[in-house]
Amino acid sequence: MKTTFAIALIGTLAVAIPAHADESWKLPLERKEQAVEANILQRHNILGLYPSMVEVPRDGGPIDPTTTNPFADIHHAVCWTANYLAGASYRYAFLKDSGAPADVVAAAKARADEIFEAVYRCQLVTGRRGFQARGYFLGRGPTYSEEEPSSKANYWFQGEVDGQPLRWLGDPSHHNYSDAIHGLGQYYDLAAEGSQKDRCREAIDALVSYWVDNDRMINKYDQPDRPVPILGLTDGKTLNTRIMMAIAGAKVAHHATGKKKFLDMYNALIDEFGVRGLKSFRVGKGFDDAEHVFCHLENLFRIEDDPELLAAYRVVADALWANHKDDAQSLFTYIYYAIAPDAPDKQKALSEALYSLQTWPTDMTIRPRMSSLNKDLKPPYPVYAASWDNEYIWKGHLLRPDGYLSRLVTDVAVSAEDPEVIYAVGEPGDLYQSRDGAGSPAGWQPIDDDLPGAVLAVDVGSKMRFVYVASTDGFYASRTGGRVWERLPVPGGGTPVDLRVDPNDAMVLYAVSTAGVYRSVDFGEKFVGQRWESLTDGLPTVSNASFHLALGDPGRIYAVLDRSVFTRRLDEDDWTQGSPTGFPEETRSYPWLVPDPSNPDNAIVGLWTEYGGVGTVSLLRHTTDGGITWVPGIRDVYAKVAESGMMGFMDLCVMGRLGEPVYDPNDPSILYSAGEKRGVLKSTDGGKTWQEKKDGLEIPLVNTVMAPRNTNWLFAGTPGGLFVSKDSGDTWQDAHLCLQFDKNTRRELGGAAFIDAYWRGRYRGFIDEATAATPMD
Secondary structure (H helix, E strand, O other): OOOHHHHHHHOOHHHHOOOOHHHHHHOOHHHHHHHHHHHHHHHOOEOOEOOOEEEOOOOOOOOOOEOOOOOEOHHHHHHHHHHHHHHHHHHHHHHHHOOOOHHHHHHHHHHHHHHHHHHHHHHHOOOOOOOOOOEEEEOOOOOHHHOOOOOOHHHEEEEEEOOEEEEEEOOOOHHHHHHHHHHHHHHHHHOOOOHHHHHHHHHHHHHHHHHHOOOOEEOOOOOOOOOEEOOOOOOOOOOOHHHHHHHHHHHHHHHHHOOHHHHHHHHHHHHHOOOOOOOOOOOOOOOOOHHHHHHHHHHHHHHOOOHHHHHHHHHHHHHHHHHHOOOOOHHHHHHHHHHOOOOOOHHHHHHHHHHHHHOOOOOOEOOOOEHHHOOOOOOOOOHHHOOOOOOOOOOOOOOOOEOOOOEOEEEEEEOOOOOOOEEEEEOOOEEEEEOOOOOOHHHEEEOOOOOOOOEEEEEEOOOOOOEEEEEOOEEEEEOOOOOOOEEOOOOOOOOEEEEEEEOOEEEEEEEEEOOEEEEEOOOOHHHOOOOEEEOOOOOOOOOOEEEEEEOOOOOEEEEEEOOEEEEEEOOOOOOEEOOOOOOOOOOEEEEEEEEEOOEEEEEEEEEEEEEHHHEEEEEEEEEOOOOOOOEOOHHHHHHHHHHHOHHHHHHOOEEOOEOOOEEOOOOOOOEEEEEOOOOEEEEOOOOOOOEEEOOOOOOOOOOEEEOOOOOOOEEEEEOOEEEEEOOOOOOOEEOOOOEOOOOOOOEEEOOHHHHHHHHHHHHOOOOOHHHHHOOOO
């Protein structure tokens, strides 16, 4: 699967990519191109076919190119491979024309030929001349797309090319035909030689004939009664981007084959859609097909010599450029100014296009991005900070500020036996275990396969293999570190909320539900959680109840029943009614009550209200007597208002909404909370004042803060994944649990768009030798 070009580039990978991947954008462009190409060969290469997005193997090795691959975006592979073929063709043309060493030129030629064969193989594998697959895997058997609900599941078929079994995906769209023909056209003119030129001519002939000979329709492989119109829905007179794709395809086919039927189709489309004398061209701002049409225009401006048609095509180019002139899209920029060297703002556009390439990372693992939150970043954003899920950006411009976000981590538990063993719950209910102190992505493994419900909360026993969870389906225990789970017979009904291990006796569990609190009877390790007693009998029956467990010596339960607090010590039988937690007519209560883990008699509740043009404000109330009294009390608040009006009330509050606070593991006067705005909020005075802490957060927005027992570390759930602080919240570092795709898998883009743009820049003279060899500061 590797040409000599591939083998040579793999050898450069170790020296080309810096140890810290985030710094990879600083490489000189020529070195970056080598590193990107090496990664493509290692992870994005199926007999030359280029799946742009792939699931990154945990061991960092090459992807599995067979049908057992867990994820590679074969659905768009022929499109992206055709674009990549164009870049490889420009690479060969530049190296040949610039007098590069013969072995380098030969290797570039061999690689372009290999990519061409992959595009052509998408035709050959179907067994029907000109009918094109979207992509293929090696081997036999169902693919990932057939093993899960998918609208494309019925479009997979088995084929063979040159004795190689291939599982291919049908149901091609007009976009598949569009990308394939422009890539083949670039290869035919720039790189194909000898017998390869003949093969490319046949590939072009077959591909375009498939719709030219079929009334401009692409018949489905097994559904000829449901063809796809190559022109899409059209009124038969208005030129649009789809018509331009077909016009360019017909022209390339005539250019390569000389066949009259292609020239006739070309002229018919030109006449039908009024191309000659075109004065304006309307394109939508969103899905405007610029990636397709710019590349087609490149072919047309090379092979068309009719001045009237070239003038019309310039109108099309100008209209597309008006949409993208501020995107810093290198590929579009280099094509446009090759077509329109006299267009205005050339230096600005070329400078921004170069900046995009210079800030392009070699590590294109998809990460959550919210550049809009970073006040230091201004458009054009550097590419290493850009958000994208598709490198050729047919869904939006390259520099849009925000993209994929991670599912949040909502609970963390740390082993008392070994604090490097950590458990985490992610929304919507996945459970993970790290065995390296959250030190690497590969260290986190999902352990919830046997759990029928979504996990809500997790805790760990005295041995790390004892794991307990509350889930939407009930309460569960594992004595095997999460490999096998058993349902616990917790009585009482209600919806599970939490499951906790007694810190003084690991053989005792506490289960919290919407119906009450239950304690397991200690019958030893073998029978943990098998018998239970209710701890919330004797309370009034209400429709709105919540229960909050404060474990300690002796421990306490807080029951909030329609805003009234009832409380009891775990070594006593009687309940005491305390003061209400809120002021129901003026404020709304947060759903949490947070006990101090070092003293069960201490706890916090929160209120919030909206005041005029000021916005939302929050008020924390504390108890030091187990909920009997809360400070500030209602009389304190009224006194403040009487003295200073509503500004007096504001003096008691903090601005914005507060997330559920947590106490510092070592100092109960220190609190942490997820703030409404940015960062982790830290208070060193019991919640009177707060400081924002965001140093080290990849996305400075926090939704959950956790301070699990058995560690001094703090954890924060953010849209950028889980982060950990080891210095009391002052700084944060990546905890390597980022939940964007299936479980905690990582996906990566290959970077062919860099190859595509870089070599056009070199070929057109927009990037000179000195610029290519100079690293960024």
